[in-house]
Amino acid sequence: MGALIHVESVLELRRLALLGTPVRVALRVNRAGGGLPGTHQMAGVATPFGIDETELPAAVALAATLPTVRLVGFHLHAVSNNLDSAAHAAFVDGAVRWSVATAARLGVPLSYVNVGGGFGVDYVGNRVFELPLRARPAPAGVQLVFELGRYLAAGAGWYAAEVLDLKRVHGRWFAVLRGGTHHFRLPAAWGYSHPFTVLPVSSWAYPFPRPTVEGVEVDAAGELCTPRDVLTRGQRVDRLRVGDVLVFGAAGAYGWDISHHEFLRHPHPQTLVL
CATH class of the missing domain: 2.40.37.10 (Lyase, Ornithine Decarboxylase; Chain A, domain 1)
Structure with missing residues (x-):
C-alpha cells in the first residue's frame, strides 16, 4: 500500500474506503487529559480535531471491515507552540505508551505513531526549545514521527x-x-x-x-x-x-x-x- 492518510473521523474513514484505493491509515485521536502548555490546545479539550477517545474502538472495528484500509497507528498532535520541553518530552513518552497499549487492546498492528508538532518558538524572549528524547527510542518496528514546521521555518x-x-x-x-x-x-x-x-x-x-x-x-x-x-x-x-x-x-x-x-x-x- 502506498499513501498514508491521517483520518479525523469515522465519516472520513467511510469516504476514504469508497475511493477504492488501498491506503494505510493512522487515526487521529483526541485523547483525554493532556495539559501541555502552549498557544493553542488541539487535544485533551473540546476541539474539532480527531476522534473522541471513547469512539476509538468503533472506528478501529470499522476499519477492520474495509478491504482497502490498513490501519497502522495513531496521530496524537496535541498543542501548538509549547516552550516547556520537559513537559513535551513527557507527553511524547505518554503518547507512545498509550499507543502501544491501545494497539494491543484493540488489535491494531502498530507500526506508526505521529505525535505532531508543537515545538515552540519564543517570539518575545530567548527561551530555546530542546527536546531531551535521545535516550527514549521508539519501540521496535514503530516509526515515531514529529511535525516540525514552525520549529524549522520560523527562524529562516x-x-x-x-x-x-x-x-x-x-x-x-x-x-x-x-x-x-x-x-x-x-x-x-x-x-x-x-x-x-x-x-x-x-x-x-x-x-x-x-x-x-x-x-x-x-x-x-x-x-x-x-x-x-x-x-x-x-x-x-x-x-x-x-x-x-x-x-x-x-x-x-x-x-x-x-x-x-x-x-x-x-x-x-x-x-x-x-
Missing part, C-alpha cells in the same frame, strides 16, 4: 517594512508601516508584541525635514483601516526616522501564509530567497 524568515510616518496620538507614538498584518498576521492573531530591529536608511528624497524620534516607545502599526493592525506595542527605540526599515525576525512560519493578503488591495511584499 524575516519581514521588513518601511516606516511611512511617525505620529503621536493621545500620548502614544506610532510608526506607520508600508505593510502590516496583511503581510505578517501572526502577532495580531496571537495577541503578542513582536520585537523588531531598526535598519537605518540614510537617503531622504524630500525637501522638508525628516520626521525623527529618539528615546521613545513606539507602536509599529500597519496601513490597514483597523486599529488591530499592529505588530509591536511599546518598543523603545534609540532613534527612528521615516524611511527607516523595521525588520521582524522569526517570521518564517505562520506569517505571510496566514495573512489576509487582499485586505484593501495593498501590494504584496517582495519575497527574496537567499
Whole structure:
C-alpha cells in the first residue's frame, strides 16, 4: 500500500474506503487529559480535531471491515507552540505508551505513531526549545514521527517594512508601516508584541525635514483601516526616522501564509530567497 492518510473521523474513514484505493491509515485521536502548555490546545479539550477517545474502538472495528484500509497507528498532535520541553518530552513518552497499549487492546498492528508538532518558538524572549528524547527510542518496528514546521521555518524568515510616518496620538507614538498584518498576521492573531530591529536608511528624497524620534516607545502599526493592525506595542527605540526599515525576525512560519493578503488591495511584499 502506498499513501498514508491521517483520518479525523469515522465519516472520513467511510469516504476514504469508497475511493477504492488501498491506503494505510493512522487515526487521529483526541485523547483525554493532556495539559501541555502552549498557544493553542488541539487535544485533551473540546476541539474539532480527531476522534473522541471513547469512539476509538468503533472506528478501529470499522476499519477492520474495509478491504482497502490498513490501519497502522495513531496521530496524537496535541498543542501548538509549547516552550516547556520537559513537559513535551513527557507527553511524547505518554503518547507512545498509550499507543502501544491501545494497539494491543484493540488489535491494531502498530507500526506508526505521529505525535505532531508543537515545538515552540519564543517570539518575545530567548527561551530555546530542546527536546531531551535521545535516550527514549521508539519501540521496535514503530516509526515515531514529529511535525516540525514552525520549529524549522520560523527562524529562516524575516519581514521588513518601511516606516511611512511617525505620529503621536493621545500620548502614544506610532510608526506607520508600508505593510502590516496583511503581510505578517501572526502577532495580531496571537495577541503578542513582536520585537523588531531598526535598519537605518540614510537617503531622504524630500525637501522638508525628516520626521525623527529618539528615546521613545513606539507602536509599529500597519496601513490597514483597523486599529488591530499592529505588530509591536511599546518598543523603545534609540532613534527612528521615516524611511527607516523595521525588520521582524522569526517570521518564517505562520506569517505571510496566514495573512489576509487582499485586505484593501495593498501590494504584496517582495519575497527574496537567499
